[in-house]
Structure formats: structure tokens, C-alpha cells
Amino acid sequence: MQARAVLASVLAVVLTLAGCAQPGTIAPVQAPQPVESTAPPTPKPSPLPTRTKPPKPTLRPLPAKLPAGLRRSTGVRPVALTFDDGPSPAWTPKVLDQLRAARVTATFCLVGREVQRHPELVRRIVREGHQLCNHSWRHDLELARRPVAEIRADLIRTNKAIQAAAPGAPVPFYRQPGGRWTPEVLEVAKDLRMRPLHWNVDPQDWDKPTAATIAKRVHSAARPGAVVLLHDGGGNRAATLAACPHVIADLKHRFGITRLK
Numbered sequence: 001m002q003a004r005a006v007l008a009s010v011l012a013v014v015l016t017l018a019g020c021a022q023p024g025t026i027a028p029v030q031a032p033q034p035v036e037s038t039a040p041p042t043p044k045p046s047p048l049p050t051r052t053k054p055p056k057p058t059l060r061p062l063p064a065k066l067p068a069g070l071r072r073s074t075g076v077r078p079v080a081l082t083f084d085d086g087p088s089p090a091w092t093p094k095v096l097d098q099l100r101a102a103r104v105t106a107t108f109c110l111v112g113r114e115v116q117r118h119p120e121l122v123r124r125i126v127r128e129g130h131q132l133c134n135h136s137w138r139h140d141l142e143l144a145r146r147p148v149a150e151i152r153a154d155l156i157r158t159n160k161a162i163q164a165a166a167p168g169a170p171v172p173f174y175r176q177p178g179g180r181w182t183p184e185v186l187e188v189a190k191d192l193r194m195r196p197l198h199w200n201v202d203p204q205d206w207d208k209p210t211a212a213t214i215a216k217r218v219h220s221a222a223r224p225g226a227v228v229l230l231h232d233g234g235g236n237r238a239a240t241l242a243a244c245p246h247v248i249a250d251l252k253h254r255f256g257i258t259r260l261k
């Protein structure tokens with residue numbers, strides 16, 4: 001008898017501790033939450049909450065120095081002008097006006113999605129005798145570090161947009177955004193019959209220097225055969241535009257300006 005009574009009270013205690021007696025006690029509605037937060041079995045916070053995107057394949061490292069085989073000079077005394085990150089309705093037509101007035105041609109390194117938005121500008125570039133260069137679909141600075149299939153798809157997509165805008169226009173060059181080349185992107189470009197185009201004069205006009213600074217930097221860095229990097233897209237290019245008459249006149253006078261081959 002006594003043993004049974006003891007057993008009954010032990011059972012009652014156990015049941016109470018296990019939470020079965022909850023309904024009569026505190027805030028039953030919130031019961032699940034505190035139980036979960038105090039429950040020890042769940043391991044330490046997993047990395048999941050901090051991860052916003054699904055895991056991507058790791059990027060291959062950038063080589064310590066630029067891979068061999070990049071085109072960085074014209075191979076002749078005259079220099080070449082290259083304009084990156086367009087086409088832009090705000091700046092590209094004005095650059096084209098200046099080039100036409102100076103009777104020189106340039107190479108335009110086009111971003112695929114901008115091509116898709118402004119195909120008429122691509123047609124004007126081609127109509128006025130300039131050359132085209134693929135500058136990737138969305139200016140992905142890490143593109144060259146991604147899987148080869150991804151690089152290839154990006155470059156093909158960009159070329160298709162260019163072809164849709166200006167059917168039959170050749171795209172003889174590819175330029176890696178940021179100049180962040182890898183041997184892999186170089187191979188893909190070559191495989192798609194585009195020559196990898198780099199530069200050797202960079203006035204860093206993307207970094208918002210004044211027009212005078214841009215002109216001065218090009219003037220002091222230019223040598224025979226230089227490939228000059230400028231921008232007609234990707235931001236406010238007023239300074240580049242204001243520098244262009246000086247840059248063009250200076251280069252034309254000292255070396256001549258040629259078409260890249």
C-alpha cells in the first residue's frame with residue numbers, strides 16, 4: 001500500500017517535470033517556443049541563417065600576374081583608343097561625335113545587357129567604322145574565376161546580343177572586366193575567335209579624376225603602340241568626355257591613332 005502511494009507521488013512529480021501538467025499553468029499558448037529555445041538537443045547555431053545564397057562553386061584564384069598572350073599594344077607606332085562599359089545613351093553618342101569630328105576610330109568594349117537595352121547605339125558604333133569588343137554580359141569582375149562553362153555561356157550570350165543588335169558585325173576582341181584575366185577566360189575567348197584585349201595606358205577615369213588629370217595621365221603614359229583605356233559607360237563620364245578632345249588631339253599629333261588589328 002505504502003509503496004504504491006510512493007510510486008504514485010513519484011509518477012506525479014515526473015509528469016509535472018515533463019510538462020504534462022502545463023495546461024493548468026502559465027501561458028499555454030506560448031508553450032512551444034520556450035520549450036524549443038531551452039531544449040538542449042539542437043546543436044549550436046548552424047551557418048544556414050547567415051547564408052543568403054545557395055552555395056556556389058569556389059572561385060579559382062586569380063594568377064599573381066597577367067597571363068601571357070594578352071593584346072596590350074597596337075604593334076605599330078600609332079596608338080589605339082578603347083572605350084569600355086557602354087553603350088550608354090548618356091555618353092556614347094557624345095564620344096562618337098568627337099571621334100567622328102577628329103576622323104579617328106576606336107574599339108568599344110560592350111557590356112551585353114547594355115547592348116540589349118540600347119541596340120541602336122551598337123548599330124551607330126558599327127556604322128561609323130568602329131570595332132567591337134565583348135566585355136561580358138554584366139561586367140562580372142569575377143567571371144574569369146568561374147567554371148569554364150559559365151564563362152563560355154556569358155561570352156556567347158553577349159555575342160548573341162551584339163549580333164541581334166548589329167547582325168553580321170564582327171566581334172574580334174574580348175576584354176575581361178577589371179582586367180582580371182585567368183588562363184581559362186583567355187582560352188574561352190580564343191575558342192570563340194576573340195583576341196584577348198588588354199591595355200597599357202590606364203588614366204583610371206572610372207575613379208572620378210578631373211578632365212585635366214585624365215588628359216595629363218594619358219599624355220605622360222602614352223608610348224608608341226599604346227592601347228588606351230577609357231570609359232563611355234558604367235557611370236558619369238563627363239570628365240572623360242571633357243578630356244577626350246585633348247587626349248585625341250595629343251595622341252593624334254604625337255603618334256597617330258589607328259584601328260586595332
Ligand SMILES: [Zn+2]
Pocket residue numbers: 084085135139177178
Ligand atoms: Zn569594364
